[in-house]
Every structure is written in structure tokens, then in C-alpha cells.
Amino acid sequence: MKTFKGGFHVPDRKDLTAGVSIEDMPVVTDYFVSVSQHIGKPAQPVVKAGDEVVEGQLIAEANGLISANIHSPVCGEVVEIVKRKNAQGALVDCIHIKSNGKQDKFTLPPLAAFSAVKTDGDVSYESVTSEQIVERIREAGIVGMGGAGFPTAVKLQPKDPVDSLIINAAECEPYLNCDNRLLIERTAEFLAGVRLLAKAIGVTNVYIGIEANKQEAYNKLLEQSGVIADSKEALQNRKEGDIVVVLLKAKYPQGAEKTLIKACLNREVPVGGLPAAVGCIVDNVGTAYAVWDAVVNGVTLHKRLMTVSGDGIANPKNLEVAIGTPLSAVVELCGGLRENTVKLISGGPMMGFSLMDLDVSVSKTDSGFLALTDKEASSLLPTPCINCGRCAAVCPMKLMPMYIDFYTTVGDTENAVKYGALNCFECGTCAYVCPAKRPIVQSVRLTKIKAKEKK
Numbered sequence: 001m002k003t004f005k006g007g008f009h010v011p012d013r014k015d016l017t018a019g020v021s022i023e024d025m026p027v028v029t030d031y032f033v034s035v036s037q038h039i040g041k042p043a044q045p046v047v048k049a050g051d052e053v054v055e056g057q058l059i060a061e062a063n064g065l066i067s068a069n070i071h072s073p074v075c076g077e078v079v080e081i082v083k084r085k086n087a088q089g090a091l092v093d094c095i096h097i098k099s100n101g102k103q104d105k106f107t108l109p110p111l112a113a114f115s116a117v118k119t120d121g122d123v124s125y126e127s128v129t130s131e132q133i134v135e136r137i138r139e140a141g142i143v144g145m146g147g148a149g150f151p152t153a154v155k156l157q158p159k160d161p162v163d164s165l166i167i168n169a170a171e172c173e174p175y176l177n178c179d180n181r182l183l184i185e186r187t188a189e190f191l192a193g194v195r196l197l198a199k200a201i202g203v204t205n206v207y208i209g210i211e212a213n214k215q216e217a218y219n220k221l222l223e224q225s226g227v228i229a230d231s232k233e234a235l236q237n238r239k240e241g242d243i244v245v246v247l248l249k250a251k252y253p254q255g256a257e258k259t260l261i262k263a264c265l266n267r268e269v270p271v272g273g274l275p276a277a278v279g280c281i282v283d284n285v286g287t288a289y290a291v292w293d294a295v296v297n298g299v300t301l302h303k304r305l306m307t308v309s310g311d312g313i314a315n316p317k318n319l320e321v322a323i324g325t326p327l328s329a330v331v332e333l334c335g336g337l338r339e340n341t342v343k344l345i346s347g348g349p350m351m352g353f354s355l356m357d358l359d360v361s362v363s364k365t366d367s368g369f370l371a372l373t374d375k376e377a378s379s380l381l382p383t384p385c386i387n388c389g390r391c392a393a394v395c396p397m398k399l400m401p402m403y404i405d406f407y408t409t410v411g412d413t414e415n416a417v418k419y420g421a422l423n424c425f426e427c428g429t430c431a432y433v434c435p436a437k438r439p440i441v442q443s444v445r446l447t448k449i450k451a452k453e454k455k
């Protein structure tokens with residue numbers, strides 16, 4: 001089975017929601033839609049208090065090239081534009097919309113090329129151009145939904161020549177299952193989205209990297225026409241356009257771009273470089289599905305799948321949630337929090353953000369929400385480093401995390417940078433294995449902020 005050097009097998013607790021079908025989150029009363037859910041400049045609101053909006057309508061426009069459109073999650077009235085904190089704790093402008101119970105939907109005009117499209121994902125790829133797909137992705141406000149939030153339309157037009165598309169279906173973060181369920185329940189639509197992405201980039205070399213702990217999804221993919229396994233025999237008979245599904249060892253952080261590229265194509269992205277530097281573009285499962293929905297149905301990105309899990313959640317679920325839904329409403333739908341909950345996390349336990357409370361709203365990049373009990377969450381306080389070297393042994397970037405942590409702690413940003421803090425992608429593996437419970441990821445984040453300030 002393919003994999004990368006380093007990393008660690010983390011107990012994944014995916015059993016809580018692996019077999020739970022996707023459920024629609026019902027409409028709630030109030031939505032708070034952030035204008036800053038992506039990498040780049042915040043979007044510019046195009047609505048004001050008192051305006052009536054319908055589901056899917058543009059409410060904030062991309063502000064420059066590296067930015068993304070934002071659309072209304074519901075039919076309702078704009079109440080105000082208000083500052084609210086996001087999952088990272090920063091105050092951001094949010095468009096507060098009160099739902100009015102109407103069912104109207106705004107969709108982009110159907111692309112002529114898809115007038116005869118069937119609903120099973122059987123898309124007539126030949127009749128749409130790369131430019132049309134990219135423009136539709138831009139209009140629909142699609143960003144990387146695996147957590148990065150980089151505007152997808154920009155990613156699809158790299159400066160370097162690209163020969164391969166890799167779809168990140170690893171979902172290596174413990175607890176999360178929304179990509180897994182999407183692959184199982186919406187297989188054809190997902191694959192149509194993958195083919196549209198490949199067409200947009202102009203490549204026929206397409207891989208889907210999936211961890212071995214998602215056997216049902218893996219089998220489902222291989223049942224589809226034009227999809228083959230990464231076996232010697234299947235590759236010998238590979239036809240042009242066949243998508244190759246690469247089964248990967250279940251190991252954290254297998255889903256990080258660089259480790260995924262190494263495992264699937266044995267290419268090494270240079271330090272500080274992007275996947276395009278080695279001829280690849282990596283996109284996430286949810287992003288591919290959103291591309292299908294936008295191109296085929298004209299649906300703008302205003303909903304996403306997320307896993308709500310952890311022993312602190314009464315009824316863990318995989319939900320399709322409108323962007324801007326308050327987390328408190330999501331948790332309520334899942335039966336509320338158990339009394340012994342000690343930690344709230346937006347995202348996965350390794351790369352997610354600890355929350356102080358439920359007073360934040362769902363964004364385009366939220367793949368999960370976790371409520372962990374005292375038994376699940378480590379409550380040990382950090383102690384001095386014992387120089388065991390475990391953090392360095394597991395680091396997929398071959399860094400020396402103990403030195404980054406040390407120099408950050410003593411306020412020496414220059415040396416923390418020298419030891420590679422800026423090349424760390426914050427996977428958290430080092431902190432997970434550290435017996436001294438050193439807050440290494442926080443140290444890295446602090447150094448990045450200080451280095452940016454110095455610039």
C-alpha cells in the first residue's frame with residue numbers, strides 16, 4: 001500500500017459516524033454569513049439591511065483575483081452587517097439574514113453544453129470548454145473545501161505546466177466522515193465533478209487518493225465506469241481518461257497535499273513550493289462535488305457537508321448544512337452536548353481550531369465540528385521537552401519541531417524560522433506524539449505571525 005515517510009497512525013474514532021447517512025439540516029431562523037471564508041481579500045457585500053434575498057443569490061462579491069463570491073444560504077431579509085468571531089477567534093464582517101420561510105432558489109443560468117445532462121452525473125464533457133468551467137467555478141464562489149479555502153478558479157490556472165490532477169479523498173483527520181459519505185452516497189456526481197476539474201486544467205492523468213479505512217467508498221468508486229485500481233494489471237490496460245484510485249495506508253497526515261503527492265506520484269514538492277511546481281493540482285472531494293453542482297445545476301456554493309461528532313455529542317451525524325448556520329443550531333439538531341464535554345473543535349482534532357463556545361457559524365471550509373469529553377481530550381499541561389526526538393521522527397516535512405518550539409518559547413523568531421517554522425503545514429502530528437505535551441503547533445503559528453509582522 002502506498003504512503004509517505006513519517007506520520008503516525010492516530011486512533012481515528014470514525015466508527016461514530018462512518019455508517020451514518022447524510023442528513024439535511026432544516027432551515028433555522030438566523031444566519032450569519034462571513035464575507036471572509038477564503039484565503040485572500042474579504043468579499044464586498046452587495047446587499048444592505050432591509051434587502052430581501054433568495055437562497056443561492058450573490059450577497060458579497062469577490063474583491064480582486066484572490067477572493068471569492070458569497071451567496072445567501074436561505075430566503076429571507078438582511079438584518080444587518082455585524083462583526084462576529086470566526087472559528088479562528090478573529091472578528092469578521094458577517095451578513096445577518098433572518099429567514100422568511102420562502103422556498104425560492106437562485107441558480108446560475110444553465111450552461112448550454114449541459115442541456116441534455118442526466119441527473120446521475122453522466123455529463124457531456126466534450127461540449128463545455130475549460131474557460132466555461134473555470135468561469136462557472138469563480139461565479140459560484142467555490143473554494144478549497146478541505147480546509148484551505150483557496151479560490152478554486154485561481155488554483156486551476158497555475159503558472160507552471162501541470163500534467164496531473166489528484167483528488168484528496170484521504171480524509172485522514174480522526175472523527176471526520178463527510179468526504180467518505182459523499183463518496184458512498186453521491187459517487188457519480190462526485191466523479192462528474194472530478195472529470196470537469198480535469199477538463200478545466202486540461203489533463204487526463206487523474207488520481208483519487210483514498211485511505212484504506214474507507215473500503216466501502218473505495219469499492220463504490222471502482223464499480224463506476226472509467227475508474228480503475230492502482231494495480232499493475234489494471235494500469236497495463238488503462239485507457240485514456242481512466243481515473244486511477246490509489247489505496248493509501250491509513251496514517252496521519254496522509255491527506256496533506258505534499259504527503260498525498262508523494263504517495264500517489266512519488267514526486268516531492270520543494271520546500272516553500274506549491275503542487276504545481278511538480279506538475280500537480282490537488283483538489284478535495286467536497287470541492288469536486290461543488291463543481292459538479294455549479295456546472296450542471298447552476299448551484300452556487302451555499303451549503304456543505306460536515307461531520308458532527310465526538311462522545312460529547314448526543315447523536316453524531318453527517319449533515320448537509322447551509323453556510324452561515326450558527327453552530328449552536330447544528331449541535332441542537334444533534335441532541336445537544338453531554339455534560340462531560342470539555343473541548344469544542346471546529347474541524348478535525350489534529351488541525352482544527354479549539355472553540356470557546358458555540359457562538360460561531362458554519363463556513364465553506366468547515367468539514368466538521370467535534371465535542372470531546374474528558375476521556376477523549378488530553379487535559380495534560382505542557383512540561384519541559386525531554387529531547388526524546390519523537391516529534392522529529394514523525395514530521396512529514398523532516399523538520400525539528402522541538403527547536404521551533406524552544407526558540408518560539410524564548411522569543412527568538414529568527415531561529416524558529418531557521419528551523420523551518422514557515423515550512424510547517426501545522427498537521428499537529430508532532431504535538432500528538434509529544435510525551436511532554438508541548439504546544440508545538442501553537443508555537444509554529446506564533447512564529448508565523450511574528451515573522452509576518454517583521455516583514
Ligand code: SF4
Binds near residue numbers: 396
Ligand atoms: S512540525 Fe509542522 S509539519 Fe512537522 S509534524 Fe509538526 S505540525 Fe506537522
Ligand code: SF4
Binds near residue numbers: 391
Ligand atoms: S516529542 Fe516533545 S519532548 Fe520529545 S523532543 Fe519533541 S518536543 Fe521534546
